[in-house]
Every structure is written in C-alpha cells, then in structure tokens.
Amino acid sequence: MTAMLLLWVFMGLFAGYAAARLYKMFKGTEWKKMALRTAVVFPAVVFGIFFVLNALIWGQKSSGAVPFGTMFALVFLWFGISVPLVFVGSYIGFRKPAMEDPVKTNKIPRQIPEQAWYMNPPFSILIGGILPFGAVFVELFFILTSIWLNQFYYIFGFLFLVFAILLVTCAEISVVLCYFQLCSEDYLWWWRSYLTSGSSALYLFLYATFYFFTKLEITQFVSGVLYFGYMLIVSYAFFVLTGTIGFYACLWFTRLIYSSVKID
Structure with missing residues (x-):
C-alpha cells in the first residue's frame, strides 16, 4: 500500500504532462485550471469517501481507524508533492507543440442525423x-x-x-x-x-x-x-x-x- 501511494504521488508529473498534451490538442488554453482539476478531482473524491468511512470507525472506537497523523501525512503527500508535480508536468506538456489533426475539420458543426x-x-x-x-x-x-x-x-x-x-x-x-x-x-x-x-x-x-x-x-x-x-x-x-x-x-x-x- 505504501508503494502504491508513493507511486501515485510521483506519477503526478506524468499525469500533468499527458493531460496538458491532450488538453492542448483539443484547443484548450487555460492549462492551470486543467492542471488543478487533474491534481484534485479524483483524489478529492476518494479522500472524501475515505475520510467519512474513517470517521465512522473512529466513532466506533475501533483500533482499525487510521490515526490523525497518518491522515495529515496523506494530505501532505497530496498537496505537498503530487499537486506541484502535476503543475510542473502540465507546464512542460503545454509548452510542447500541439498534436496536429490528420485532416482539417469544418469550423461550423454539421447537424447530426437522427x-x-x-x-x-x-x-x-x-x-x-x-x-x-x-x-x-x-x-x-x-x-x-x-x-x-x-x-x-x-x-x-x-x-x-x-x-x-x-x-x-x-x-x-x-x-x-x-x-x-x-x-x-x-x-x-x-x-x-x-x-x-x-x-x-x-x-x-x-x-x-x-x-x-x-x-x-x-x-x-x-x-x-x-x-x-x-x-x-x-x-x-x-x-x-x-x-x-x-x-x-x-x-x-x-x-x-x-x-x-x-x-x-
């Protein structure tokens, strides 16, 4: 579990890079918002559910509850290492030239048939x-x-x-x-x-x-x-x-x- 957490944290660099490359291909311009969502959305949902479940275990006074110090360490790994790495990867990826489409597309969308x-x-x-x-x-x-x-x-x-x-x-x-x-x-x-x-x-x-x-x-x-x-x-x-x-x-x-x- 420790190895998985550390791998996830340090893979933020590659996550930001891949997200920025894809975002720029789809003509996106606000890469900072994209990087923030990349770094926050998935772990925030998981952490929110996990925190509620851990609070229930605390309420039962069970020894299986994750200590507060461990929860603080997880938040530190998230915002102290993962989020900055995502922004670094996004900055590097967004500076790369956008992947070109194989064909030109019409600027006016065509009506989709029924x-x-x-x-x-x-x-x-x-x-x-x-x-x-x-x-x-x-x-x-x-x-x-x-x-x-x-x-x-x-x-x-x-x-x-x-x-x-x-x-x-x-x-x-x-x-x-x-x-x-x-x-x-x-x-x-x-x-x-x-x-x-x-x-x-x-x-x-x-x-x-x-x-x-x-x-x-x-x-x-x-x-x-x-x-x-x-x-x-x-x-x-x-x-x-x-x-x-x-x-x-x-x-x-x-x-x-x-x-x-x-x-x-």
Missing part, C-alpha cells in the same frame, strides 16, 4: 460495459473473497493476464461502438468512448451488491456502510481506468482512420 434506438447514448453506453465486466467477472469473485472473507489469494500471475484481457476488451468494444457511431454520422465520440467502457464500473458495483447479500453475513450498519463505501471507491477507480483505456483506444483509432483519408 440515430437508431440502439445507438442512443443510454443504451449503447450500458451495452458497452458488459464485455469488460465479463472479462473480470470470474476473477472478481476470488478477489472479493480474499478481501472480505480473509482468504489467501495466490494466483497473481493470472491476475496480470486478466488485466491484459480487460485492457484489450475495453479497447475493442470502445473502438467497435465508436466505428458504428461514426458510420451513423455522429462525430461526438470522445465522452461516449469514455463512458462506453467506463460503464463496466456500474456492473462491478452491482455485482458487489449481489455479493454482499449472498456471500457475506454482515448485520451491523457501520460494517455495511464500510463495505459499500470501499466498494464505491473501487468502482470509481475502475470507472476511471476503463474509461481512460476506451478513450485513448478511440483516439488512436480515429486518428488512424482519418489519416488514411485522401482529399483531392
């Missing part, structure tokens, strides 16, 4: 999340069992294979649905691609709810809140991970296909 019912956002997004969740469904049972039922988890090598399958599945389903969307003359693909693969986090949380009522024997209110709170953090992190994979896969796909377009 879409078929199966290509509308709610349905297509929810359908897109089924395959990534199915890729980790079986392994998810053993992971939850090792976390909540104190059973040992041995097959870490297979876990890396499952992650590779998840990565490929998220990329494939996002690219396929992005292709169908472009064929339907709907060019607003960026947030759709993020939500398509990211919706698998919804199925993850639903499965965690099913696991709670079928496998666990938790009767105390605070214990139930802790379970759903921690699984909400896991689902949120899973949403960010899978959504990012889907977006970058579609970004690479669209740049590749439009770079092959020949205009006389």
